[in-house]
Amino acid sequence: MEGLIAFWAESGIANFEGGQLLMMAVGCILLYLAIAKKFEPLLLLPIGFGAILANIPNGGFTDEGGLLYFAYYVGIETGIFPLLIFMGVGALTDFGALIANPKMLLLGAAAQFGIFATLLGAIALNWIPGFDFSMTDAAAIAIIGGADGPTAIFLASKLAPELLGAIAVAAYSYMALVPLIQPPIMRLLTTESERQIKMEQLREVSKTEKIIFPLMVLGLTILFLPAATPLVGMFCLGNLMRESGVVDRLSSTAQNELINIVTIFLGLAVGSKLSAEQFLQMETLGILVLGAVAFSIGTASGVLMAKLMSKLSGGKINPLLGAAGVSAVPMAARVVNKVGLESNNQNFLLMHAMGPNVAGVLGSAVAAGVLLAVLG
Amino acid sequence: MVSISEQLFDALGIMVLGMALVFIFLSFLILAMNLVAKKFAPKPQAVKSTQVAQQEVVNSSVSPLMTAVITAAIHQHRKKVL
Numbered sequence: 001m002e003g004l005i006a007f008w009a010e011s012g013i014a015n016f017e018g019g020q021l022l023m024m025a026v027g028c029i030l031l032y033l034a035i036a037k038k039f040e041p042l043l044l045l046p047i048g049f050g051a052i053l054a055n056i057p058n059g060g061f062t063d064e065g066g067l068l069y070f071a072y073y074v075g076i077e078t079g080i081f082p083l084l085i086f087m088g089v090g091a092l093t094d095f096g097a098l099i100a101n102p103k104m105l106l107l108g109a110a111a112q113f114g115i116f117a118t119l120l121g122a123i124a125l126n127w128i129p130g131f132d133f134s135m136t137d138a139a140a141i142a143i144i145g146g147a148d149g150p151t152a153i154f155l156a157s158k159l160a161p162e163l164l165g166a167i168a169v170a171a172y173s174y175m176a177l178v179p180l181i182q183p184p185i186m187r188l189l190t191t192e193s194e195r196q197i198k199m200e201q202l203r204e205v206s207k208t209e210k211i212i213f214p215l216m217v218l219g220l221t222i223l224f225l226p227a228a229t230p231l232v233g234m235f236c237l238g239n240l241m242r243e244s245g246v247v248d249r250l251s252s253t254a255q256n257e258l259i260n261i262v263t264i265f266l267g268l269a270v271g272s273k274l275s276a277e278q279f280l281q282m283e284t285l286g287i288l289v290l291g292a293v294a295f296s297i298g299t300a301s302g303v304l305m306a307k308l309m310s311k312l313s314g315g316k317i318n319p320l321l322g323a324a325g326v327s328a329v330p331m332a333a334r335v336v337n338k339v340g341l342e343s344n345n346q347n348f349l350l351m352h353a354m355g356p357n358v359a360g361v362l363g364s365a366v367a368a369g370v371l372l373a374v375l376g
Numbered sequence: 377m378v379s380i381s382e383q384l385f386d387a388l389g390i391m392v393l394g395m396a397l398v399f400i401f402l403s404f405l406i407l408a409m410n411l412v413a414k415k416f417a418p419k420p421q422a423v424k425s426t427q428v429a430q431q432e433v434v435n436s437s438v439s440p441l442m443t444a445v446i447t448a449a450i451h452q453h454r455k456k457v458l
Contacts, residue, residue, distance in 0.1 A: 109395075119387050220401065362402070366402070
């Protein structure tokens with residue numbers, strides 16, 4: 001009999017708390033979004049499962065010595081996982097479209113306004129009772145507007161680790177929602193005739209240019225923004241491995257096996273931060289709202305910048321391209337292509353949109369570097 | 377405890393500084409890319425393209441008659457669709 005009581009006292013049913021049940025439900029929602037709706041499944045599936053594991057009473061996954069504890073401690077607290085992912089992203093990225101048309105970097109820069117405007121918004125939210133974001137919290141939330149998962153996780157782990165779970169979930173959910181969030185803003189800010197603008201074909205790019213590019217980006221980062229070198233450095237390493245053509249084995253590992261392995265543990269570790277006491281707060285609600293605002297402002301400022309460039313160039317640039325300036329590679333570029341095709345079914349903007357799209361990755365890494373340098 | 381309006385003012389400062397830095401950084405990158413492009417961009421090769429065109433003609437296994445037939449068929453098909 002005593003054994004039975006001891007068994008009961010250890011069972012899940014006897015130890016459940018309301019918050020844990022609620023967080024398991026959140027985990028299940030994430031699983032549903034990943035499996036049924038195909039929202040960023042590569043990350044939301046492990047994150048959702050991690051959230052369930054982290055809230056098992058007496059499971060001990062997140063206690064010192066538990067699997068999720070170590071995954072978080074080793075990979076995220078140190079910043080290693082997001083950086084390894086960034087190396088993989090570098091190895092996956094072809095900068096050809098950007099090198100052929102360097103002006104597109106300006107769109108990648110303009111879209112980062114979403115980040116800095118949200119910084120202001122997060123602080124302004126402190127007027128509402130129940131919110132108390134410090135400047136570092138606000139910066140970590142604002143980076144959601146960069147639409148770049150690894151960058152957001154990296155910055156949050158450095159500036160506001162206690163908000164990391166909510167920030168990562170918001171960042172990846174909104175990246176999945178790019179096809180819903182962006183088109184209305186793009187249509188609102190452009191005219192039908194602007195959307196129909198066709199663009200000249202991109203010039204060819206030599207291999208030498210592609211090899212020099214990552215080295216050049218690294219060089220500029222070293223000179224002007226050393227705080228961004230962890231992110232930009234790993235990104236450039238991945239890209240150089242890809243473009244140099246002499247280490248195909250390493251490049252292929254970085255963009256396949258390594259990024260996959262790291263993604264599993266990154267997802268689980270982020271999920272472990274979705275414990276009831278950290279997630280069920282007013283702040284989480286604020287973060288979700290601010291994330292959506294950040295995305296929208298980023299899209300809008302990108303489109304407005306593209307409109308300006310279009311005017312200055314005498315109508316050679318399609319303003320829709322600006323929306324691709326938020327990173328979210330390659331989703332944002334695909335959205336641009338789709339909206340462009342709606343206005344003119346012969347106008348394929350995908351290759352042109354890849355330029356500002358990869359520029360957005362660099363832009364948000366630079367913005368993260370600026371925030372780290374100022375607040376870190 | 378710093379007041380919210382003071383914090384807002386700080387945030388505004390970071391915003392201006394941040395956007396300026398992002399733009400300056402990427403503008404430098406544009407300059408550098410243009411310099412590299414001047415030196416290493418592939419020259420527009422008129423000679424090469426005619427070579428390629430000639431090769432295509434030589435390698436083409438479709439006879440001129442067949443090409444004419446296909447062209448006519450496509451033409452008719454397009455008319456039908458319209």
